Amino acid sequence: MTPDRRRLLIGAAAAGLAGPAFGRDPADLVLTGRLVQGGFVMGRTWPRALIFVDGEALTTASASGHFVVGFDRDAPGSVSFESRAGRRSQRRTLPIVTGTFPxxxxxxxxxxxxxxxxxxxxxxxxxxxxxxxxxxxxxxxxxxxxxxxxxxxxxxxxxxxxxxxxxxxxxxxxxxxxxxxxxxxxxxxxxxxxxxxxxxxxxxxxxxxxxxxxxxxxxxxxxxxxxxxxxxxxxxxxxxxxxxxxxxxxxxxxxxxxxxxxxxxxxxxxxxxxxxxxxxxxx
CATH class of the missing domain: 2.70.70.10 (Glucose Permease (Domain IIA))
Structure with missing residues (x-):
């Protein structure tokens, strides 16, 4: 592993961005990712569920229930997710760490x-x-x-x-x-x-x-x-x-x-x- 590669990955982990999924109950909307400006969330929910991000319908889960959402360089300090499938729904709100850019x-x-x-x-x-x-x-x-x-x-x-x-x-x-x-x-x-x-x-x-x-x-x-x-x-x-x-x-x-x-x-x-x-x- 090169020094640059090691620094990129260790820096993300040190910021608390790598870890277990957020929400572990089998009935939950399960989210994991790098919670930083420029990062992302990968999620699992009901197959073909509609995914709302900060109240806006932005994407749809795959046939296996997976989806991805990205955060841009100027993302706000928190983001809310909602998964809807028929009458079922689940919600999560997660913090977003401010990035440091050279x-x-x-x-x-x-x-x-x-x-x-x-x-x-x-x-x-x-x-x-x-x-x-x-x-x-x-x-x-x-x-x-x-x-x-x-x-x-x-x-x-x-x-x-x-x-x-x-x-x-x-x-x-x-x-x-x-x-x-x-x-x-x-x-x-x-x-x-x-x-x-x-x-x-x-x-x-x-x-x-x-x-x-x-x-x-x-x-x-x-x-x-x-x-x-x-x-x-x-x-x-x-x-x-x-x-x-x-x-x-x-x-x-x-x-x-x-x-x-x-x-x-x-x-x-x-x-x-x-x-x-x-x-x-x-x-």
Whole structure:
């Protein structure tokens, strides 16, 4: 285990984010996860139950009763869950720990990848935004997230942590919603969990070679700056399968993989799902 990997996992455990399920009675709504900004909850309830988050119906449990909910970087200090199936319902309220996010500076980027102004380039970026929006809109009816995630690279060095406030060429930018894993050019990228490819697009302006994988219920992982893409849209892939290779395409100054994860419209930290698994099946 690399020092960076050990620090990521030990830090989460030290914050009290890893532990047994919350709610153990067989009739309960059972929840477990990493209760921190950028974290998640995996739950088990009645099959196909409707899941409300802070009073809003956001997702539906799978045929086995499993579901996942993500918390973004600015998540509030608590979140309430309600599971409804017919006349049955269960409720839980859980605290969310405030995250600590560093700052990150990157210099030497081509100006067109920081503040583009060329009309033709802006038109291209708009087309690519439409492609990404469609890929992230996927809601595959599976629960492939249940067994947690592996790291997508076998050997790497973390060069930028999730949630870092970025300064690009001296200009403040939006937070970095990925983990940058530096690795040699051409290193194989492996799927961290089963899923379905929703986008496999080379030569995106910002992301370079980009792949999106839906792991169920809109939990979608992203792989940026690839030198090679080995999968196709709609392809069903398995955990550990090679999906592409590390590169430095798009907005990048060296070979690395930017690994991202989104649950619906919420950006979450993929490292927190490594080694985690959903509550065991019930009902």
């Amino acid at each position: 700052s990150s500076r990157i210099n030497g980027l081509p100006p067109s990848t920081v503040s583009p102004t060329d009309p033709a380039l802006l038109e291209r970026i708009a087309r690519e935004v439409a492609l990404k929006t469609e890929g992230f809109a996927s809601r595959i009816d599976t629960d492939d997230f249940r067994s947690g995630f592996d790291w997508p690279l076998q050997t790497y060095r973390v060069t930028s942590h999730w949630g870092a406030q970025r300064v690009l060429n001296g200009t403040p930018a939006r937070p970095h919603y990925g983990i940058d894993l530096a690795a040699p050019q051409g290193s194989p990228i492996r799927a961290p969990a089963d899923g379905v490819v929703t986008l496999a697009q080379p030569a995106m302006h910002f992301e370079g070679g980009l792949t999106l994988i839906d792991h169920g219920q809109g939990l979608i992982s992203a792989y940026l700056h690839q030198s090679r893409i080995d999968v196709l849209p709609t392809q069903r892939i398995s955990r550990g399968q090679i999906i592409g290779a590390v590169g430095m395409t798009g907005r990048a100054t060296g070979p690395h993989l930017c690994w991202r994860l989104r649950w619906r419209d919420r950006q979450i930290n993929p490292a927190l799902l490594v080694g985690y698994s959903a509550p065991e099946t019930g009902y």
